[in-house]
Amino acid sequence: MIKVENLRRTFGPKVAVDGISFEVERGEVLGFLGPNGAGKSTTMRMITGFLTPCSGKISIGGFDVQENPIASKKLVGYLPENAPSYTDMTVQGFLGFTAELRGYRGSEKLKRVNRVLEMCFLEPVRHQSIETLSKGYKHRTCFAQSIIHDPDVLILDEPTDGLDPNQKFEVRNLIRRMGEKKAIIFSTHILEEVEAVCSKAMIIDRGRVIANGTPEELKMRSQRAGAVSLKVEKVSGESLKSELAKLSTAERVVIEDETETRTSALVVPKQKTMNGDFAKSIYNIATQAGWKIEQINTEAGKLDEVFREITMPDTVEMTEPKA
Amino acid sequence: MNKESFANIATVAKRELTGYFSSPVAYVVIIIFLLLTGFFTFMVGRFFDTGEASLAPFFIWHPWLYLFLVPAVGMRLWSEERRLGTIELLLTMPITTWQAIVGKFVASWAFLTLALMLTFPLVLTVAYLGNPDLGVIFCGYIGSFLLAGSYLAVSSMTSAMTRNQVISFIVSVVACLFLILAGWPPVTNMLVEWAPSWLVEGVASLSVMPHFDDIQRGLLDSSDVFYFLSVIVFCLFTTGVLIRSERGG
Numbered sequence: 282m283i284k285v286e287n288l289r290r291t292f293g294p295k296v297a298v299d300g301i302s303f304e305v306e307r308g309e310v311l312g313f314l315g316p317n318g319a320g321k322s323t324t325m326r327m328i329t330g331f332l333t334p335c336s337g338k339i340s341i342g343g344f345d346v347q348e349n350p351i352a353s354k355k356l357v358g359y360l361p362e363n364a365p366s367y368t369d370m371t372v373q374g375f376l377g378f379t380a381e382l383r384g385y386r387g388s389e390k391l392k393r394v395n396r397v398l399e400m401c402f403l404e405p406v407r408h409q410s411i412e413t414l415s416k417g418y419k420h421r422t423c424f425a426q427s428i429i430h431d432p433d434v435l436i437l438d439e440p441t442d443g444l445d446p447n448q449k450f451e452v453r454n455l456i457r458r459m460g461e462k463k464a465i466i467f468s469t470h471i472l473e474e475v476e477a478v479c480s481k482a483m484i485i486d487r488g489r490v491i492a493n494g495t496p497e498e499l500k501m502r503s504q505r506a507g508a509v510s511l512k513v514e515k516v517s518g519e520s521l522k523s524e525l526a527k528l529s530t531a532e533r534v535v536i537e538d539e540t541e542t543r544t545s546a547l548v549v550p551k552q553k554t555m556n557g558d559f560a561k562s563i564y565n566i567a568t569q570a571g572w573k574i575e576q577i578n579t580e581a582g583k584l585d586e587v588f589r590e591i592t593m594p595d596t597v598e599m600t601e602p603k604a
Numbered sequence: 605m606n607k608e609s610f611a612n613i614a615t616v617a618k619r620e621l622t623g624y625f626s627s628p629v630a631y632v633v634i635i636i637f638l639l640l641t642g643f644f645t646f647m648v649g650r651f652f653d654t655g656e657a658s659l660a661p662f663f664i665w666h667p668w669l670y671l672f673l674v675p676a677v678g679m680r681l682w683s684e685e686r687r688l689g690t691i692e693l694l695l696t697m698p699i700t701t702w703q704a705i706v707g708k709f710v711a712s713w714a715f716l717t718l719a720l721m722l723t724f725p726l727v728l729t730v731a732y733l734g735n736p737d738l739g740v741i742f743c744g745y746i747g748s749f750l751l752a753g754s755y756l757a758v759s760s761m762t763s764a765m766t767r768n769q770v771i772s773f774i775v776s777v778v779a780c781l782f783l784i785l786a787g788w789p790p791v792t793n794m795l796v797e798w799a800p801s802w803l804v805e806g807v808a809s810l811s812v813m814p815h816f817d818d819i820q821r822g823l824l825d826s827s828d829v830f831y832f833l834s835v836i837v838f839c840l841f842t843t844g845v846l847i848r849s850e851r852g853g
C-alpha cells in the first residue's frame with residue numbers, strides 16, 4: 282500500500298531525512314522510533330503530501346503522491362504531530378467539516394461523525410468547543426478526524442501522546458484492530474507500544490534508518506538478548522565466576538549484584554540463541570556445584586536497550602560489576 | 605472546474621465564515637466599520653451640507669477605511685492556520701491548495717460584503733431626501749466591493765508569509781497603502797524627478813485610486829474591473845506560491 286523509495290528532504294543546510302526506503306502492506310503496522318529530531322515527522326509529512334520531498338518517490342495504493350496528490354490523499358487518514366484542530370469549532374462541527382472535505386454529505390456525514398465520536402469516546406463532549414477541551418480530548422478529536430473515512434492507510438504521528446493510561450490502552454487496541462485491514466504507520470516514544478501493536482518497527486536516527494525488523498528481531502540486537510540471568514543463594518561471586526568459566530559456550534560472566542544471601546549474574550553466550558540450550562547447560566553446572574537456584578531465565582532483550590545502544594553507541598556499555 | 609472543486613471550496617468557505625462569527629472579531633469589525641463610515645460621511649464629509657443627493661462623501665473614504673479594516677479581517681487567513689498547525693490538516697485533505705486559498709478568500713470577502721451591505725440605510729436616506737442617481741450608487745458599491753476584495757487578496761498574501769498575525773497585519777497595511785499612494789500626485793511627482801517615465805507610469809498604473817474613482821463616478825469600465833480582478837488573481841496566485849514554497853525544498 283505504501284511504498285517509499287530513497288526519500289530525502291533538507292531544510293536549508295540541514296538534512297532532515299536522508300534516503301529512507303520502506304514498504305508497508307495492508308495488514309501491517311509499522312512503528313517509527315527514533316530520538317527527537319530524527320526525521321520521523323518530516324517523513325510522515327512527505328508521505329501525506331504536506332511537504333514535498335527533495336528527491337525520492339512515494340506511492341500510496343499505486344498513486345504517486347507527487348503526480349496524483351488528490352487520489353493518494355483520499356486513501357490516507359492523517360493525525361499530525363500535536364493533533365491540530367480548529368479550536369473555535371465544536372467537536373461535532375469539526376468532525377463534520379472534515380467529513381465534508383472527504384466528500385460525505387447529509388445523513389452519510391452524520392453517520393460517519395457519530396461512528397467516530399463513539400469509537401474515540403467523544404460523545405460526552407460532542408457539543409463542546411475544542412478550545413475548552415483537555416489535551417487528551419483534543420488529541421482524540423484529531424485522531425477521530427483521521428479515521429472518519431475509514432481509510433486504507435493511516436499515518437499517525439504520536440497517536441497516544443497526552444492520553445491517560447486507559448485511553449492509551451484503548452487507542453493501542455484500536456490501532457491493532459484496524460491494522461488487520463489497513464496499512465498503518467505510527468511514531469511513538471513509548472517502546473512498549475511498539476511491542477504491543479507493531480508488526481514491524483524501524484529506528485530512525487539523523488534521517489537514516491538504522492535498524493528495522495519485527496520487534497522480536499530488534500530485541501535480539503540488544504546485548505542482553507540471549508544471555509542467561511541467574512540468581513543463586515549464598516554463593517560468592519568469585520566462585521560463581523570460576524565455576525561458570527568452565528563453560529566453553531560462555532563468553533563472559535557479569536556479576537550484577539552480590540549480597541550475603543544472594544548473587545545475581547548475567548552469563549553472556551558466545552553465540553546468541555533463544556532456544557534455551559545455553560540456560561540448560563548453566564543449570565547443569567549449577568546443580569553439579571550444588572547451588573541453590575532462585576531464578577534462571579534467558580533474557581529476551583529490551584527494546585529500550587536496543588534503542589539506546591544503537592542511537593547512542595558510544596555511551597552505552599553493558600553494566601560491569603561494581604568494584 | 606467540476607462539481608467536486610465547488611463543493612470543496614464551499615466547505616472551506618463555510619467553515620471560515622462560521623469561524624468569523626464565532627469570534628468577536630467579526631462583530632467588532634462590523635461595528636467599527638459602520639461607526640467610522642458614519643463618522644466620516646456625516647462629520648468629516650459634511651454629507652448634509654453638500655446639498656447633493658449622492659453617496660460620494662461616503663465612498664470617498666473607503667480606500668482609507670479599508671486600509672485598516674480589511675487587513676484586520678484578512679490577517680488571520682493563513683497566519684492562524686499556521687499558528688494552530690491546522691494548515692497541515694487542511695492541505696493533507698483531498699483538496700488542492702488552490703481550492704483552499706479560494707475558499708478562505710471567498711469567505712472573508714463575503715464577510716466584508718456583508719459589512720458593506722449593512723450600510724444600506726444610507727441609500728434609503730439619500731433616496732428619501734433627494735433624487736439620487738441609483739446607477740451611480742450601485743457603481744459605488746461595486747467599486748467598494750472590488751476594492752475590499754483587492755485589499756483582502758493582499759492580506760491573504762501577507763498572511764501566508766508568517767504565522768504572526770501582527771506582522772501579517774502591518775505588512776498588509778503597508779502594501780495596501782502602496783496601492784493607494786502609487787498614483788497619488790505627491791508620490792508620482794517625487795518619482796518623476798529621477799525615474800524614467802515608463803517606470804513612473806508603471807508604478808502609477810498599479811494604484812487603485814484612479815480605478816476606484818472612475819467606478820465611483822459611475823463609469824463602470826471593463827478595464828477598471830479588470831484591474832481589480834487582476835490584483836486579486838495575482839495576490840491569490842502569490843499566496844499559493846508562498847504556501848507551496850514553504851512546503852517545498
Ligand SMILES: Nc1ncnc2c1ncn2[C@@H]1O[C@H](COP(=O)(O)OP(=O)(O)OP(=O)(O)O)[C@@H](O)[C@H]1O
Pocket residue numbers: 292295296297315316317318319320321322323324362
Ligand atoms: N520547517 C522546518 N524548518 C527547518 N527545520 C525543520 C523543519 N521541520 C523540521 N526540521 C528539522 O528537521 C529535523 C527532523 O525533524 P522532525 O520533526 O522530523 O523530527 P522527529 O523525528 O519527528 O522528532 P520528535 O521525536 O521530536 O517529534 C529536525 O532537526 C528539525 O529541526
Ligand SMILES: [Mg+2]
Pocket residue numbers: 321322323362438
Ligand atoms: Mg515528530
